[in-house]
Amino acid sequence: MSDDILKSINQKLDSILKILALQYIENKPKTEQANILLNLGMTSIEVGKILGKSDVTIRRQKQQARNKKSKN
Secondary structure, eight states: OOOHHHHHHHHHHHHHHHHHHHHHHHHHHHHHHHHHHHHHHHHHHHHHHTTTTTTHHHHHHHHHHHHHHHHH
């Protein structure tokens, strides 16, 4: 397959992923949304794209959640 076709398929799959993820997390607070998506195995970049945040923000939030768990 050509690179153009693969890029097109990838973009469509990304759109489907966003739609499915948003339906699952739509009524939850933003912090919980990110944590759920991360726990489902998504990367910080993927979660950031879905939630409209930067991957740096998502990674920082992930680290804060880890720190909070380790204190308990």
